[in-house]
Amino acid sequence: MSDVTVFERLFGAGHGVEVRGHFVRGNAEVAGRPVAVIGTWNSAAVDGDLALAVSGAILDVVAEDAKSAAEPRPIVFIADTEGQELSRREELLGLNGCFAHVARCVDLARRRGHPILTLIHGRAVSGGFLAFGMLAERVCALPGAQVRVMDLRAMSRVTKIALDRLEGLAKESPVFAPGADNYWRMGAVDELWPEGSDDWDKRLAGALDAALSGPRADRRAVIGAERGGRTLAAKVAATVLEA
Amino acid sequence: MKTKRVSYFEASARTRVAALVDEGSFTEFCPPELRMTSPHLARLDAPVGFDDGVVVGRASVGGRPVLLAAQEGKFNGGAVGEVHGAKIRGLLERALRDRPAAVLLLVDSGGVRLHEANAGLIAISEIMRAVLAVQAAGIPVIALVGGSCGAFGGMGIVTRLCDEVIMSEEGRLGLSGPEVIETVKGVGEFDSRDRSLVWRVTGGKLRRALGEATALVDDDASSFREAVVGCLDRSSAGRDALDELELLQAAQQRLQQRRERFADTRDGLEVWRSTGFPDPQAVPMLTADAFNAQLAALHAEVQS
Numbered sequence: 001m002s003d004v005t006v007f008e009r010l011f012g013a014g015h016g017v018e019v020r021g022h023f024v025r026g027n028a029e030v031a032g033r034p035v036a037v038i039g040t041w042n043s044a045a046v047d048g049d050l051a052l053a054v055s056g057a058i059l060d061v062v063a064e065d066a067k068s069a070a071e072p073r074p075i076v077f078i079a080d081t082e083g084q085e086l087s088r089r090e091e092l093l094g095l096n097g098c099f100a101h102v103a104r105c106v107d108l109a110r111r112r113g114h115p116i117l118t119l120i121h122g123r124a125v126s127g128g129f130l131a132f133g134m135l136a137e138r139v140c141a142l143p144g145a146q147v148r149v150m151d152l153r154a155m156s157r158v159t160k161i162a163l164d165r166l167e168g169l170a171k172e173s174p175v176f177a178p179g180a181d182n183y184w185r186m187g188a189v190d191e192l193w194p195e196g197s198d199d200w201d202k203r204l205a206g207a208l209d210a211a212l213s214g215p216r217a218d219r220r221a222v223i224g225a226e227r228g229g230r231t232l233a234a235k236v237a238a239t240v241l242e243a
Numbered sequence: 244m245k246t247k248r249v250s251y252f253e254a255s256a257r258t259r260v261a262a263l264v265d266e267g268s269f270t271e272f273c274p275p276e277l278r279m280t281s282p283h284l285a286r287l288d289a290p291v292g293f294d295d296g297v298v299v300g301r302a303s304v305g306g307r308p309v310l311l312a313a314q315e316g317k318f319n320g321g322a323v324g325e326v327h328g329a330k331i332r333g334l335l336e337r338a339l340r341d342r343p344a345a346v347l348l349l350v351d352s353g354g355v356r357l358h359e360a361n362a363g364l365i366a367i368s369e370i371m372r373a374v375l376a377v378q379a380a381g382i383p384v385i386a387l388v389g390g391s392c393g394a395f396g397g398m399g400i401v402t403r404l405c406d407e408v409i410m411s412e413e414g415r416l417g418l419s420g421p422e423v424i425e426t427v428k429g430v431g432e433f434d435s436r437d438r439s440l441v442w443r444v445t446g447g448k449l450r451r452a453l454g455e456a457t458a459l460v461d462d463d464a465s466s467f468r469e470a471v472v473g474c475l476d477r478s479s480a481g482r483d484a485l486d487e488l489e490l491l492q493a494a495q496q497r498l499q500q501r502r503e504r505f506a507d508t509r510d511g512l513e514v515w516r517s518t519g520f521p522d523p524q525a526v527p528m529l530t531a532d533a534f535n536a537q538l539a540a541l542h543a544e545v546q547s
Contacts, residue, residue, distance in 0.1 A: 048502055052495065059492055066488065086424045088433040089509050092444045093502060094455050096418040100403035101494055107375040108487055126364065127418060130397055134368040149360035159357055161287055175283050175359045188365045218372045220365060230362060233329040236279060240299055240333025243272035
């Protein structure tokens with residue numbers, strides 16, 4: 001689906017969201033409320049330049065709203081990434097540090113009152129997803145969205161566990177196999193927008209309301225336990241807290 | 244008091260903790276007797292550990308109370324699974340309540356544990372948010388990197404979130420490990436068997452020269468301890484109330500400038516050369532003291 005189609009379905013005809021290379025930036029309205037849109041596009045391999053484009057855009061939104069004393073705008077992240085860029089130069093220059101910087105910017109925006117929502121369109125893989133999309137108050141997976149660390153064939157090679165065994169176990173457990181639904185069961189995705197749905201603008205407005213009114217604390221482990229996908233995380237953390 | 248040198252690189256997580264904290268001050272939360280093992284490893288017939296590869300607890304260092312987590316690199320490469328990650332997050336949440344002088348993260352990890360990859364990825368995201376919450380509450384988080392697995396994957400991101408990063412030359416810090424890059428992009432991009440190259444691209448001296456590590460120490464547990472005591476002294480002196488937005492805008496500019504300055508750089512040697520080290524080829528051989536003295540003399544540190 002082209003960027004034009006996706007953004008029109010999400011934000012209506014009058015939006016100002018643009019794609020430049022792998023970087024998404026612009027302003028739009030959701031149910032009459034202005035929002036800032038920031039993200040990555042077309043299965044981006046996130047390198048330092050793209051990460052800093054994202055962090056720079058977040059800082060601009062925070063600075064603009066602070067200056068105009070406007071109500072902090074919600075930030076809508078668009079996540080479409082195949083993961084981090086793999087190269088010696090990126091490692092040398094500390095790509096992990098760029099990702100940490102992005103996370104700090106997301107955290108500042110949150111504490112300055114900007115509600116944060118992520119829409120996964122396409123792919124959300126590993127480091128590229130960790131950097132910013134995963135840190136939102138609310139994460140929605142659009143139809144066809146893929147969420148994963150590694151595909152099962154690669155996992156089979158690395159762990160030396162037979163592929164058919166992994167495929168069998170993946171049916172019972174959401175814990176390692178790719179899939180937005182698995183991340184929903186584990187509490188890291190809040191909404192799965194169904195295949196064939198054409199009311200994305202309404203769904204987005206609903207998701208934004210939920211992000212605006214929901215708790216700012218990280219409840220993913222509790223939700224994961226409620227949904228039966230991640231039964232230990234909340235319990236173990238509570239044990240450490242009470243020990 | 245003269246103590247026997249303990250190689251931080253070779254020591255186990257528990258040995259590191261014992262060497263780091265004030266004698267007899269460590270209390271472990273969720274000790275091995277609780278047998279908090281990973282059901283996901285068990286389901287795949289992989290060996291399990293009674294602490295799931297991480298030790299968490301409270302102690303004092305130089306008389307100051309700290310909470311600490313120490314990853315065991317010898318168990319599954321210190322990789323983060325559901326239980327392992329939840330222990331670290333629980334510790335950070337506890338810091339919000341107990342308000343220690345600092346939280347110490349003894350990182351020794353390749354990142355997400357593939358046997359429970361989704362749980363590991365989410366756990367690291369939760370640790371990131373928890374570190375940020377602890378810092379927002381005014382409690383410093385200090386990372387120590389000097390183990391055989393270094394700090395990679397999501398733990399490389401977590402490490403760079405920390406207020407202080409204490410490294411040895413042997414400790415490595417990055418995102419994607421050399422083996423992963425070599426597998427995907429070929430040996431021409433990154434030869435993971437060229438150990439000296441690996442250290443020049445990810446090791447403590449490069450990270451210190453770039454300003455990512457805040458201290459470089461020798462591979463000796465007592466040197467790590469001294470550096471931690473130094474961090475605790477500094478942070479107890481209090482921080483200036485600077486505007487966070489301005490600080491992050493300045494950090495943004497520095498990161499952008501670094502990418503311009505080192506646009507074509509693919510080897511730490513070039514960083515040492517262009518930062519002005521008198522004999523770049525000799526940098527890998529310098530002791531931590533000699534390296535730190537040269538760096539201080541340069542006054543050309545690229546902050547990050």
